[in-house]
Amino acid sequence: MLSAHELKVFYGVIQGLKGVDIEINDREIVTLIGSNGAGKTSTLNGIINLVRSTGTVNFLNEDISRSQTHHIVRKGLALVPEGRKIFTNLTIEENLRMGAYNNLANFTHLRDRMFTLFPRLKERRKQMAGTMSGGEQQMLAIARALMSEPVLLMLDEPSLGLAPKVVGELFTIIRQLREENITILLVEQNATAALTIADRAYVLENGKIVLSGAAQEVLANPEVKKMYLGG
Ligand SMILES: Nc1ncnc2c1ncn2[C@@H]1O[C@H](COP(=O)(O)OP(=O)(O)OP(=O)(O)O)[C@@H](O)[C@H]1O
Ligand SMILES: [Mg+2]
Numbered sequence: 001m002l003s004a005h006e007l008k009v010f011y012g013v014i015q016g017l018k019g020v021d022i023e024i025n026d027r028e029i030v031t032l033i034g035s036n037g038a039g040k041t042s043t044l045n046g047i048i049n050l051v052r053s054t055g056t057v058n059f060l061n062e063d064i065s066r067s068q069t070h071h072i073v074r075k076g077l078a079l080v081p082e083g084r085k086i087f088t089n090l091t092i093e094e095n096l097r098m099g100a101y102n103n104l105a106n107f108t109h110l111r112d113r114m115f116t117l118f119p120r121l122k123e124r125r126k127q128m129a130g131t132m133s134g135g136e137q138q139m140l141a142i143a144r145a146l147m148s149e150p151v152l153l154m155l156d157e158p159s160l161g162l163a164p165k166v167v168g169e170l171f172t173i174i175r176q177l178r179e180e181n182i183t184i185l186l187v188e189q190n191a192t193a194a195l196t197i198a199d200r201a202y203v204l205e206n207g208k209i210v211l212s213g214a215a216q217e218v219l220a221n222p223e224v225k226k227m228y229l230g231g
Contacts, residue, residue: 001026001152001183002047002077007055009042016042018207019055024152029174029184031194031215033228034204040187041082043204044154048072048079059152074102078150082157082187084141088130092121095129095140099147106149114143117173135166142173146182153177154185159193171197191228195219203228 002024009017017039024030032040046053049069057065064072087095096114100107115122118139124132129140138158145153155174159167167190175197178184188194195201198215203224211218218224 002057002059002185004043004047004057005055007043007046007053007057009039009046009051009053011051016051016207017046017053020204020207020209022202022209024183024185027178027181027183028200029178029186029198031186031188031191031198031201032204033188033191033194033201035189035228038204039207040204041156042207044079044156044185044187047154048077050079070102073148073150076149076151078145078148078153080141080145080153080155080158082160084137086129086137086141086144088128090129091126092129092132092140093125095144096121096147099144103148107147110147110149114146117146117176118143135162135169138162138166138170139173146177150182152183152185154187156187157189158186159188159190167193191224192219 004020004022007017007020008015020043032043034040042051045051047057049067049072055065056063059077060075087098096111097107100110120136121140121143129137158170162170171193174184186194186198195215195218201212201215201218202209203211203218211221
């Protein structure tokens with residue numbers, strides 16, 4: 001479905017990503033783990049062209065490396081950004097409308113689908129998004145991304161700052177999305193949780209992939225255990 005080759009990301013003179021190769025197949029959950037500053041966000045932002053990058057990215061048989069983000073989104077790739085970035089002064093429903101900006105004809109239908117998937121959002125649909133709990137805001141960020149009807153959803157640290165119980169609910173939702181044939185690229189610092197639901201994993205260090213393989217193998221890797229799984 002997606003492949004990135006020699007992906008590099010630049011912030012002025014700083015290189016955030018130093019040549020990364022990633023492949024994601026139809027209906028997989030792939031996780032990208034690594035410590036702070038490893039290049040996880042840069043990888044996602046580089047793929048969807050929110051930052052200056054070089055290398056090639058292929059998505060659904062099209063070279064999107066030079067495409068504009070809105071074109072990539074319309075083609076079926078969506079990002080739930082780090083820190084959620086919801087519009088706190090807009091209502092839940094207005095946030096969903098923003099996510100459907102290229103798909104407004106289907107707004108009502110898609111909104112109702114999100115309300116089925118996330119009943120809490122329905123209860124609070126007229127409420128300002130900033131008044132919701134962290135977990136609810138994360139659900140809203142995911143719902144907003146789903147409004148563009150992606151076939152591939154990239155999530156940047158969705159569990160950050162959430163209570164364990166809420167993290168459990170979030171991962172249940174991610175599994176459920178895959179059942180609905182949405183392919184997932186999941187960036188997480190909660191490596192144990194991510195490796196438990198993923199099919200395959202990549203480990204990033206200093207802007208490079210240092211390990212990749214079946215998630216169960218990565219989970220059992222002694223180096224990974226020591227570095228990312230707390231022993
Ligand atoms: N806007 C920016 N300007 C300058 N350097 C940046 C910028 N964003 C990221 N970097 C640098 O690029 C490298 C990769 O950062 P990136 O944000 O991709 O890491 P990350 O793995 O997502 O980290 P975290 O877990 O903290 O979110 C780091 O060295 C970081 O300092
Ligand atoms: Mg990040």
